[in-house]
Amino acid sequence: MSILVIAELDSHGVKAATRSAITAASQLGEEVHLLLAGSGVEGIAAQVASINGLSKILLADAAEYAHGIAENLTPLLVQLAPSYSAIVAAATSFGKNLLPRAAALLDVAMVSEVIQIIDATTFVRPMYAGNLNATVKAPAGLRILTIRPTVFEAAAAEGGSAVVENIAAAAYEGDTGKATWVSRDLVQLDRPELATARVVISGGRSLGSAEGFSATLTPLADVLGAAIGATRAAVDAGMAPNDSQVGQTGTVVAPELYIAFGVSGAAQHVGGIKDSKVIVAVNHDADAPIFQVADYGLVADLFTVIPELTAALKG
């Protein structure tokens, strides 16, 4: 038997999170195949075939697989499942939307957001916003997992030579027509993606306004090549876009350097940053809980610290 990884696509090809899922799948000790399902994806099959660690690409190219609609992809997964001992995807909004739907139809108790693979059936996953870790054993038979992409290094994009097998014709079940994709509105970023950035700087509500948020943090982010994150409070106040929220209900990050400006450090936020290599907190409140997880803290006004820090790092 083998492991099936589900590829998540964007306009550039396969997302880095999928390559993390391939790394995790490799740890299960069997051959790893990749399901590349989408519309007009034939062109990227060759590119995907060179990802290290894959032995086969299942290419399912059909109009109804466009936009990653779960209702249309699930029948394909159910059909492929008997040939596999595990189905794995990254715990992104795509993977979290799709895999539970397949798990229910296959009557499998799935394991979500795996952060450690102990053996082929034993996994560690976070609960309670990362305050607790549970070690769980999946029942015998098919395993269905989403893995947290920040804890598994992305498989190298080069070095593999998987065979490509076209399965679209065999698997075609037709568009279920129950859910129709209308539109997608992606925030255009000219800086690294939050989930995979090497450096992340983030701000809380004390930045004051949307203009203030951007004007204060952007120069430092530019110097550091950093992604910009935000707390829920800052997002709710309309100071930063929703998808910049870091924490239990937003994006979980684990960069080499995380700098929190004016962030108090609620458990829901800390749960999303605590695997960062170095955490720095700048807050004028010396009692802010963020200082309990910070490697380096500065009790100071962020509006004076940020320009000073930007200047120091430039020079």
Add this chain to the structure above:
Amino acid sequence: MKILVHIKRVVDYQIRPRPTQDGKDVELTNVKMSINPFDENAVEGAVRLKEAGVATEVVVVAVGTAANQDVLRHALAMGADRAILVETPAVVQPLAAAKYLKAIVEREAPQLVLTGKQAIDDDAAETAQMVSALLNWPQATFASKIDIADGKALVVREIDGGQETLSLSLPAVVSVDLRLNEPRFIKLPALMMAKKKPIETLPAAEFAIAAPALEILNIAEPPARKPGKILNSVAELVAALRAEKVVS
């Protein structure tokens, strides 16, 4: 249109949970419990659809121990019409919850099932997708906006990097994000009124449902980070970051 809202009773979000002594479970003795915050958004969303004349009835459902009565009362006080408790001896995992929920949906025949996008205890984010699959209904997860018109639900979803809009044919299942709304504050008269609203209790045994479940081997706090240092100046910070080799 009838809306069914699935809610869960969880450790209050402000409480820091601890493992039990044997490390097999989470300590729940004398711990403040509340309605799962995302489920509160789902109840609020349903009640607003009723107030807008879109929905005619809002039924809340919990699957769990008898203690769930309190969160069902909370939902009734927010404006739900009646409540159903599927009473199980212990907290159930998402696949089992989805199967019980499917049985209730088949009995109640709602046009829309709403629930939170995830419960803040197990953080699984699975139940909505699972019940949707079992019913063979369309799903929209992580919803921040729901419009019902012409037998369809137009749903805006929060996705990585932005938002996506889906059109679902009804009946459908929608799991909601915190952005959907700001749940109302419950006033005392509403709380008193809620005591008169019915809660129907159905023992789990009536359903004869079996679901595979994960075996929990251990629950523990993650390894603690090493204690940090408070620095005195930006210069010290820059020096520290250079020493860590995280900035150039």
